Amino acid sequence: MIKFLDLKKINAAYEEEIIDAIKRVVNSGRYILGEELKAFEEEFAAYCGVKHCIGVANGLDALTLIINAYEFEKNAEIIVPANTYIATILAVSNNNLKPILVEPDIRTYNIDPAKTEQAITDNTRAVLPVHLYGQAAPMREINEIADKHNLVVIEDAAQAHGAVYQGAKTGNLSHAGGFSFYPGKNLGALGDGGAITTNNSALAEKLYTLRNYGSNIKYQNLYKGVNSRLDDIQAAVLRVKLRYLDMDNERRRSIAAYYADNITNDGIILPETNDSKAHVYHLYVIRTEKRENLQKYLAENNIETMIHYPIPPHKQEAYREWDGFNYKITEKIHSQVLSIPISPVMEDFEVEKVVELLNNYDG
Secondary structure, three states, rough: EEOOOOOEEEEEEHHHHHHHHHHHHHHHHHOHHHHHEEEEEHHHHHHHOEEEEEOOOOOOHHHHHHHHHOOOOOOEEEEEOOOOOOHHHHHHHHHEEEEEOOEOOOOOOOEOOOHHHOOOOOOEEEEEEEOOOOOOOHHHHHHHHHHHHHHHHEEEOOOOOOOOOOOOOOOOOOOEEEEEEEOOOOOOOOOOOEEEEHHHHHHHHHHHOOOOOOOOOOOOEEOOEOOOOOOHHHHHHHHHHHHHHHHHHHHHHHHHHHHHHHHHOOEEEEEOOOOOOOOOOEEEEEEEEHHHHHHHHHHHOOOOOEEOOOOOOHHHHHHHHHHOOHHHHHHHHHHEEEEEOOOOOOHHHHHHHHHHHHHHHOO
8 A cells, every 4th residue: 555645654654763752852851842842943933034933732723823823903894815724714713703615727726817907896905825736936026016905914834844935935925824734734743832923023933822821921911812832742742853854855846747747647636836846746636627536546556646636615614604606616626636656655556556546447
């Protein structure tokens, strides 16, 4: 079986360093807001090229806290991609604000800047683009639109650790960025984790406080905060894996390049990229009109695949208020996408086998 993602094998490559890092935390006696978290925050900020990194409990909290920190007024609208994982939209809803869905570019699956500007109203306060599947959204256009309309820009970089756009890394392309360190991410912890990046020092100080019950001095609470802190064991693990992130991303790019050069089946639509050296290929997502047939065929030939994502957010029961809304491009994408194996530990023969099977598939 060629696994979609072999987390055990990925972590085995760093096992000794990870164990040493965990022992270091255990022996320190400091497990929350300790030195390992501080060190990771400094190292990840430097990696992203930003002034500040705030470690939080998960990626959803990262986005939710950024929005919370801006204290947008009631009825404020935030533009989000219609084609995304639901967490992006939950971050807006959880702040009692109104998400406004915008269709993607069918070629890249990322939010369409032209449609973004068309969606702006007097109530719009922010744009929340997603760097989907590991490719940065069109941030130059988005930032130009935001500047024109005096809007905040917040990146959802949960799938794009190390991705680059016009010379800058994700997390350094907006007012603030939210990351997830869920185990399956390019930079994955051994549990949940997340972080916020920003160059805004005042915003960072507020976020450090909000994540810790709204308190920066024990038992004194400036804000109605939450308990959302990246724990030191996860921070220590992430410090180990951060050192290898660029190398792992380069392996993903090489696999993606092989797929792009060698998958020749006319019934399969390959992903497009504006810069293959900037994409980090968290996922390699193909499209086909007969997805279920292709997925079954690959499973029968011992190739594990995933669907990211089978149901678009506006079709979810949680957002039944959008029942009847029509997002044709998003719906087409969600009905056709299939993620095939890609990871830094895939062997060449496994990559070649995936290509062989896809080329032999006759639908």
